[in-house]
Amino acid sequence: MRKNIFVTQPHLPELDEFIPYLREIWDNKWLTNNGPFHQRLEKELCEFLNVKHICLFTNATIALVTALQALRIKGEVITTPYSFVATSHSIMWNNLTPVFVDTEINGFNIDPRKIEEAITPNTTAIMPVHCYGHPCDVEEIQRIADNYGLKIIYDAAHAFGIEFKDKSLLTYGDLSILSFHATKVFNTFEGGAIVCPDAKTKERIDRLKNFGFVDELTVTAPGINGKMSEVNAAFGLLQLKYIRTAIEYRKEIHYRYKNELGIISGIEIIDEQETASQNYSYFPILIKSKNNISRDGLYDFLKINKVMSRRYFYPLISDMPMYKGLSSSNPQKLTNAKDKSQRVLCLPIHASLTDEEQMYVIEKVKEYFL
Numbered sequence: 001m002r003k004n005i006f007v008t009q010p011h012l013p014e015l016d017e018f019i020p021y022l023r024e025i026w027d028n029k030w031l032t033n034n035g036p037f038h039q040r041l042e043k044e045l046c047e048f049l050n051v052k053h054i055c056l057f058t059n060a061t062i063a064l065v066t067a068l069q070a071l072r073i074k075g076e077v078i079t080t081p082y083s084f085v086a087t088s089h090s091i092m093w094n095n096l097t098p099v100f101v102d103t104e105i106n107g108f109n110i111d112p113r114k115i116e117e118a119i120t121p122n123t124t125a126i127m128p129v130h131c132y133g134h135p136c137d138v139e140e141i142q143r144i145a146d147n148y149g150l151k152i153i154y155d156a157a158h159a160f161g162i163e164f165k166d167k168s169l170l171t172y173g174d175l176s177i178l179s180f181h182a183t184k185v186f187n188t189f190e191g192g193a194i195v196c197p198d199a200k201t202k203e204r205i206d207r208l209k210n211f212g213f214v215d216e217l218t219v220t221a222p223g224i225n226g227k228m229s230e231v232n233a234a235f236g237l238l239q240l241k242y243i244r245t246a247i248e249y250r251k252e253i254h255y256r257y258k259n260e261l262g263i264i265s266g267i268e269i270i271d272e273q274e275t276a277s278q279n280y281s282y283f284p285i286l287i288k289s290k291n292n293i294s295r296d297g298l299y300d301f302l303k304i305n306k307v308m309s310r311r312y313f314y315p316l317i318s319d320m321p322m323y324k325g326l327s328s329s330n331p332q333k334l335t336n337a338k339d340k341s342q343r344v345l346c347l348p349i350h351a352s353l354t355d356e357e358q359m360y361v362i363e364k365v366k367e368y369f370l
C-alpha cells in the first residue's frame with residue numbers, strides 16, 4: 001500500500017552521526033545560554049549565508065517579535081496578508097497595528113507601488129515576506145523606506161541561503177528573520193534567527209532574547225526567553241553539512257515539475273527571478289478554474305490519492321476572524337493576494353521524495369486535468 005506523500009518531510013541525517021554531538025553536550029553540561037554549539041552554529045551560518053552577524057533563536061516567531069522590539073517600532077507596520085499568521089502576530093504581540101497591502105500581480109510578494117499609499121503619520125516600519133524564497137523588490141522598498149524614514153524588517157523565513165545580485169538577500173533592509181522549523185529547508189527541529197548588520201545591534205538583540213539581561217545583575221528591557229538550546233544548535237551544525245546536497249536534490253524535483261506540469265494549460269507557474277538564487281523550498285502552482293476544474297478540486301483529488309498538497313497561503317491573514325475587522329483587511333484592496341490565495345497549491349518537494357513518488361504525483365495531477 002502506498003504511504004501518504006507529504007508536501008514536506010524533514011531531512012534527518014543518520015542518528016548515529018548525531019550521537020557524538022550529544023555526548024559532547026553530556027560531557028560539558030552546558031545546555032543553553034550561548035554554549036559552544038550555539039557559538040559554532042552562529043559562526044558557521046555567517047559563513048554559509050555570507051552575512052556579518054546572526055542571533056540564534058528558539059523559533060522565528062519569537063525572533064520576529066524581538067526584531068520589532070529591538071528597533072523600537074511604534075504605531076503601524078505595513079505588511080502582507082499573503083503569509084503565515086506569525087508575520088502579523090509578531091506585530092500584534094508588540095501592541096502595534098498591522099496594515100495589509102496587496103501583493104504584486106505577477107508574484108507572491110508585497111507590491112511596493114501600493115506601500116506608499118498605505119503610509120500614514122503613524123507608520124514606522126515595513127514587514128515584507130520573501131514568499132517561497134522569491135526576493136521582494138528590495139531596492140524599491142528601500143527607496144520608499146528611505147524617503148519616509150521607515151525601518152524594514154524582512155520575514156525571511158523562506159529565504160535561507162538566497163543570494164540576490166551577488167550578495168545575501170538577508171543583508172537587505174534593517175533586519176531579516178529566518179525560520180529553522182521542521183518544515184523549512186534548513187531545520188533545527190524548532191529554531192530561528194535574526195540577521196543583523198552590526199555588532200551593536202547583535203548585542204542588543206542578544207540581550208532581548210535573554211530576558212533583557214545586560215550583566216549578571218542588570219536588566220534594562222522587558223526581554224523574552226528566545227534562546228536556542230545546545231541540542232538544537234548541535235543538530236543545526238550536523239544539518240549544515242548536508243544542506244547543499246539537499247538543495248541540489250530539491251532543484252531536480254523543481255525542474256522535473258516545471259517540465260512536466262508547465263505544459264498543462266490549466267496550470268500557471270510563476271518564473272524564478274534571474275538575478276536571484278533559489279532554495280527550492282516550495283513548489284507553488286496556480287490553477288486556472290474552469291468547468292469542473294478548481295484548486296480545491298485538485299487538492300481533494302490528490303488527497304484521496306494520498307498526495308498531501310498544501311494551500312499555502314489560504315486563507316489570507318486578513319480574512320482570519322481576528323484580523324478581519326481592520327480597515328486594511330478590506331478585500332477590495334487586496335485583490336491580487338486574494339486571487340493567488342484562492343488559486344495556489346504547493347506540491348510535495350523535499351530531500352526524501354523519491355523519483356517514483358514524484359512521478360506518481362505528476363501522474364495524478366495530469367489525471368485531474370484530463
Ligand SMILES: *Cc1c(COP(=O)(O)O)cnc(C)c1O
Nearest residue numbers: 059060061084086157179181192
Ligand atoms: C514558518 C514561518 C514563520 C514562523 O516560523 P517559526 O519558526 O515556526 O516560528 C513565520 N513566517 C513565515 C512566512 C513562515 O513560513
